[in-house]
Amino acid sequence: MNSAARRRMASLSELAGLVADGAATTRSAIVGATGLSRAAIAQRVDLLIERGLLVETEPAATDRGRPPLALDLSDARIVVAGCDLGATHSRLAVATLSGRVLAERERAIDINAGPDAVLAGVRTDLEELLAAAGRPADHLRAVGIGVPGPVEFASGTVVRPPIMAGWDGCRIPAYFEGRYAAPVLVDNDVNAMALGEYTHRQASRHLLYVKVGTGIGCGIVSDGVLHRGASGAAGDIGHIQLPGHEDVLCHCGNTGCVEAVASGAAIAAALRAQGADAARAADVVRLVSAGHAAARRHVRLAGQRIGEVLASLVSFHNPDTIVIGGILAKLHEDLLADVRAVIYRRALPLATRSLAIETSVLGERAGMLGAVRLAARHLLSAEGMAGIIGDV
Amino acid sequence: MNSAARRRMASLSELAGLVADGAATTRSAIVGATGLSRAAIAQRVDLLIERGLLVETEPAATDRGRPPLALDLSDARIVVAGCDLGATHSRLAVATLSGRVLAERERAIDINAGPDAVLAGVRTDLEELLAAAGRPADHLRAVGIGVPGPVEFASGTVVRPPIMAGWDGCRIPAYFEGRYAAPVLVDNDVNAMALGEYTHRQASRHLLYVKVGTGIGCGIVSDGVLHRGASGAAGDIGHIQLPGHEDVLCHCGNTGCVEAVASGAAIAAALRAQGADAARAADVVRLVSAGHAAARRHVRLAGQRIGEVLASLVSFHNPDTIVIGGILAKLHEDLLADVRAVIYRRALPLATRSLAIETSVLGERAGMLGAVRLAARHLLSAEGMAGIIGDV
Known part of the structure; x- marks a missing residue:
């Protein structure tokens, strides 16, 4: 793509984005929002309609006369x-x-x-x-x-x-x-x-999605944009070291990683060592749901440890929303209470003042x-x- | 400002930004970059020149003829x-x-x-x-x-x-x-x-500036933009809890905060307790520079503790550059070596592969x-x- 073509695509992308976000959904509104001429907008809108990206429909007439044709993303051909x-x-x-x-x-x-x-x-x-x-x-x-x-x-x-x-x-x-x-x-x-959770929460700009399953990982949205970091490794929080667990060996070769102490796999291993029938994270969920006291205790402790790591990240990143997902989030009555308690106790008041800590709204479909x-x-x-x- | 005026200002801002970043520095290049008509660009450029924001100059003629007039930010009236x-x-x-x-x-x-x-x-x-x-x-x-x-x-x-x-x-x-x-x-x-360090480093997109002085704090640049977080508290890392220092009381009311253990004030207090003449962070620098062995030892230990906190943040944020500033950065031979050693040992290899950990290029002017x-x-x-x- 040469630079003229690239600029043209950027202009078409901006136009389609205005429609997709609902920021400008008529030709006049797009003229206003972009500063381009009515003729230039007509040419671009017509092209996007012709290629099946946009559709233009006539809203129902009202008492105050005929409203302008409305643009929307098309679902007919794409x-x-x-x-x-x-x-x-x-x-x-x-x-x-x-x-x-x-x-x-x-x-x-x-x-x-x-x-x-x-x-x-x-x-x-x-x-x-x-x-x-x-x-x-x-x-x-x-x-x-x-x-x-x-x-x-x-x-x-x-x-x-x-x-x-x-x-x-x-x-x-x-x-x-x-x-x-x-x-x-x-x-x-x-x-x-x-990204899924962020898209379905209108009020959020800075969101952390923390998956607690076999392992522990984090997705970061900063000011509405997925933050991947310099080499795409951002959010890999499973190997952050916890205080006081230097004796626990992690599969990464270090010791005391939060994943080695508080993940579903780690809890299952701890329960196995106590004689319980727990091969993996799903078994932890089964045992807690069946009222297994030791399993429940382990999940609460895991919540505290995950909370310790997240408290540091809240002080650093200052998100408005933390979503706890992954299979262990099914145990949210136990897990979430302790995660919350530790974050609110440890992170700075200014950073937690309007912080929501919630389970996923999309669940397994996130x-x-x-x-x-x-x-x-x-x-x-x-x-x-x-x-x-x-x-x- | 009504919405038409706001859009107009956004368009003028975009145009000035193209010139400021060197992305488009002639009228033709701006036409190409914005998709606006030549007449619309002329009207906007003339306005910005008239108001003293831009200046248009004639580059020296070359063998290949007269180059187009070049736009730049003006320093005549602003x-x-x-x-x-x-x-x-x-x-x-x-x-x-x-x-x-x-x-x-x-x-x-x-x-x-x-x-x-x-x-x-x-x-x-x-x-x-x-x-x-x-x-x-x-x-x-x-x-x-x-x-x-x-x-x-x-x-x-x-x-x-x-x-x-x-x-x-x-x-x-x-x-x-x-x-x-x-x-x-x-x-x-x-x-x-x-922001100062980021502006003066061409190659960086994701930068952490860590100030180690009387206290400890951090400024975050994510993909070229200052990240302030949901309530402007992002980067307040001084009260992240360190492993193994639960007995150290911090002025914030919590225990084991990195600022209570590894800041210039904390090192000075530890040296005072050992009978040294150290009232504040600057005295730590003076003592180390004079070859005081205990002071040097404390600075190295502080470097390790700061490194532990930064290792977690590197795994989370995956920056390409960490700049260590503040008065203790003057002791970079001692401080930086330990900060680096801990980060490279603890953070994930993918996140440290191309990570630069440096002292400030701007020093006290940053x-x-x-x-x-x-x-x-x-x-x-x-x-x-x-x-x-x-x-x-």
């Missing part, structure tokens, strides 16, 4: 897909550009079966969901995928994942090329979850809906726009 | 000021919009003398520096001030400062109103220092130059533009 891959599940949705889910499916997987097996399943699901939604393959114009491991976002490559056997160096977009005219955006699952958002917003970016518009 | 207030110093500069210092001055103050006394000194300095730079008062169009305490940025009000006796609730801009046609932007001193930047960038914002352009 859909996106969002996929959340976990250690043992794949959740996939086909959705409109505005994020409305048309069809979705969950299936059990073993992520350690490797990319060939897992992504073949995703491709099959994707075809079936497109069919279920009554959409031909060429309607699919972007795919977002969240995976349970570190990702080099620019290329969609999995980088040295602690779980995900067989995925190291896998460039996930390659598995979809040729089949769909759709760029594939790949991100860490926790980033996708943070990652999938975040991946949908990732895909939809990419399409509306200057780069995504170039894919839709081509060299016109 | 200057800004930047002030760094510390516990015991005031540093003030008068500078051009592009950040070139025309005149500067440092004076000793006692911040606890209160706002009337301290800000009268700043006003006197400001008048004398304007005179020294040969500028009338009406050339001054924005003032940035960094103060050693929490600030509500929107109003410029000091909020419950731990030091700064007599300043609680003080709205600093009120001390300059009526005298200058210049908005006054007030921020925490560490935020100003972070806060003042950051305050200059704060003022200059405000003038180029839509809000600042409205002050320059008025209701035209």
Whole structure:
């Protein structure tokens, strides 16, 4: 793309973004918001309508006369897909550009079966969901995928994942090329979850999504934007060291990491050592739900330790919202109470004055809906726009 | 400002920003970058020239003919000021919009003398520096001030400062109103220092500025933007709890805060307890420089403890640059070595792969130059533009 084309795509992207955010939904409003001439706006709006990105409809007439034609994102010819891959599940949705889910499916997987097996399943699901939604393959114009491991976002490559056997160096977009005219955006699952929760909370600008499952991780939204950091590693809080646990060895090779002390896997291990039937994080949830006192005690202690780490991060980042997700968030009556207590006691009053600490509003669908958002917003970016518009 | 005027100011701000960043410095380049018509650009550029914000000059002719007229920020009729207030110093500069210092001055103050006394000194300095730079008062169009305490940025009000006796609730801009046609932007001193260091490092996008002086604080730049957080408290890391120091009481009422263990004040107190002549942070620097072994040992231990806190923040935020500033950074051979060692040992390899941990390039001028930047960038914002352009 030469620089003139790039500027043109940026201008189209800005225009589509105004409509998507509801900031300007008539041609006149867009003229006002952009400073471009009515003729220039007409030319651009017409192009976006012609390419199926926007639709212009006549609102019902009112007593005060005919309102102007209203612009909105179109769902007639463009859909996106969002996929959340976990250690043992794949959740996939086909959705409109505005994020409305048309069809979705969950299936059990073993992520350690490797990319060939897992992504073949995703491709099959994707075809079936497109069919279920009554959409031909060429309607699919972007795919977002969240995976349970570190990702080099620019290329969609999995980088040295602690779980995900067989995925190291896998460039996930390659598995979809040729089949769909759709760029594939790949991100860490926790980033996708943070984006999903952020999108569904109007009042939040600075949000931390903390996943407490087999491991512990964090997605960061700063002033409305996903913060990936200098090398895409931001939010990897599982290996922050806790006070007073220098004797606990972590799989990372260090000692005292919060993940080695307070994750679902760590609690299950502690319960096993006490003779309980607990192989993994889900067993912790089962035991607590069944009233197992020691399991409940371990979850409360884990809440305190996670709270200690989060108290430091609240003082540093000063978020307005912390969302606790992951399988252990199902135990929110036990976990959340202690997380909250420690944060409010330890973090600075100014930083906690209007801080909300909550469980997920989207639950297990957070990652999938975040991946949908990732895909939809990419399409509306200057780069995504170039894919839709081509060299016109 | 009505919405049409606001959009107009946003458009003028965008245009001035393109010139300020060097992204588009001719009328043609601005037409290309904005998508606006040549006539619309001409009208806007002429207005900005007329109001003294831009200047258009003829570059020297070359063999290949006459190059187009080049736009730049003008320093003929607009200057800004930047002030760094510390516990015991005031540093003030008068500078051009592009950040070139025309005149500067440092004076000793006692911040606890209160706002009337301290800000009268700043006003006197400001008048004398304007005179020294040969500028009338009406050339001054924005003032940035960094103060050693929490600030509500929107109003410029000091909020419950731990030091700064007599300043609680003080709205600093009120001390300059009526005298200058210049908005006054007030921020925490560490935020100003972070902005100053960031502005002078081309390669950095995500920077943490850590001030180690009497206290310990941090300024955060995320993707080129100062991150103030939900209530302006971001970066207040002095009260993060350290492992293994639960017996140390902090002035905040909690125990084990890094500031209570590893700040200049804490080291001075520990040395006093051992019989050394150390009243405050500056004495620690004096003793170490004179070869005092116990003082040096304390500084190295402080470096390790600060490193422990920063290791967690590196895993969370994944910066590309950490700048260690404040008076104890003068002892960088001792302090920095231990900070680095702990961060590289504790933080995740992916997060430290290309992390630079350095001392300040601006030294004691970082806060003042950051305050200059704060003022200059405000003038180029839509809000600042409205002050320059008025209701035209």
